[in-house]
Amino acid sequence: MSPRTIVIGDLHGCYDEALELLDKVGATSSDRVIFAGDLVDRGPRRRECVELAMRHEAVLGNHEEAHLQQRRRPDERLLPDHLETRRALEPEHYDWMARLPHYLRLPEHDAVVVHAGMLPDLPVEAQNPYHLLHAQCIQPPATKSYWPSKAPEGFTFWTHHWKGPERVIFGHTVFDRPLVTEHAVGIDTGCVYGRSLTAVVLPSWELVSVPARKTYRGGKEVARFPVHGDVCVYS
Template sequence: MSAIQMPARAQRNIVKPAPRTIAIGDVHGCHVALATLVDGLQLTPHDTLVLLGDVIDRGPDSRGCIDQLLALRKRCRLECIQGNHEQMMLDSIDGLMSIQEWLVHGGAETLDSYGKGFGIGEIEPEHVDFIRSWGDVVERPSHFFAHGNYLASRPLSRQPWRDLRWQSLKWHTPEAHLSGRTAVVGHTANKQAEILNLGHLVCIDTYCHGGGWLTAFDVTTGRVWQAKQTGEFQAAELPPIKTPAAVQF
């Protein structure tokens, strides 16, 4: 047996880590929080990381966040959902929306992350193409992932994109989806930095850009991790289930 060859018995005893599907809530340009959270997750190539959208705008380094995601594709399976802020950026680039309207909703901070005084045409083409590739819904056997909201009585393949990207849970709190799957969403920021658990729906936008936490939720195990833009990191827990009537935003 050579020095680098392992005995057959030892090879059989190697246990591969169980694959995980982990959702991350609205990053909003918080590059330190994202890097801290990803480091704490100890990702493997068997894991799937689902970004729920609104990776850009408002926070200090949207460009750095996109660069981190591009690099993450080499470490795990990455699936990104387009949020309303990504849509505003793309609509501004495509001439479908006033650039000024995007700028006042966080786009100014995004452009500044590419360089002070940069125009919208100077955003890196690789970043624009990457964001264009993001979808609306990610499905798993027991869960589905969307940015903002959904219609409970309509199949996931027929959901209106306006509801998926724009509708706040403050305006409409949906019932359980007809598929029976648990929804995992972001978009509706909880300014007390608390996870919303309705049983059939979990919202993990915990207001990172406003001083709260960036939250990661492993739907395979129920584990939760959180990080702040200050570099703090903690393991947390999914809170007890609330009824919609008890929810306060």
């Protein structure tokens, strides 16, 4: 079998599910495995998730970005969840996170992996890092981005506006099931919230998921906001 590229959505400490998903897709040493960011916070096995990604590849997520920004902040000024992550990590983990790219191009698949999203009509190299890490609902040409639950009238999810040329594989936004459009594939299906962990396997673009073993963190079942047809984001 030819080597594949396996891109996995936000882990947030869900290490056991990550191993189960890799086993389910039959990952081998010849496959390329990429994590779409947000390895840490919220879930139970944060250090293990970072060390798993260190053996493969990853793009920077907004949670890794936050920890890098807070690296010198005193413990008492951290959120409890961030303090738990800090206590799980060592300096070498932070040094590795500091080297993570904001995107990974997959030219052989006409694809690019980012954590969150892209503004239209700009190559990934010209994107503002803020949007690569945070983009959700936008109204081009304005560059402001909003959570779906807080988006003003007229703002729509960034995938409505992105027309390629690459197909963007992304995490960050928690969907009730993977979001699949012509030019984008969203694979954060909320494992840490008791839903599932999802991978997209290239070149077939097959979607593979495993269920969460438990609900590690509540708070994503309050309201549903359609982003594409009946695919909804939990907010």
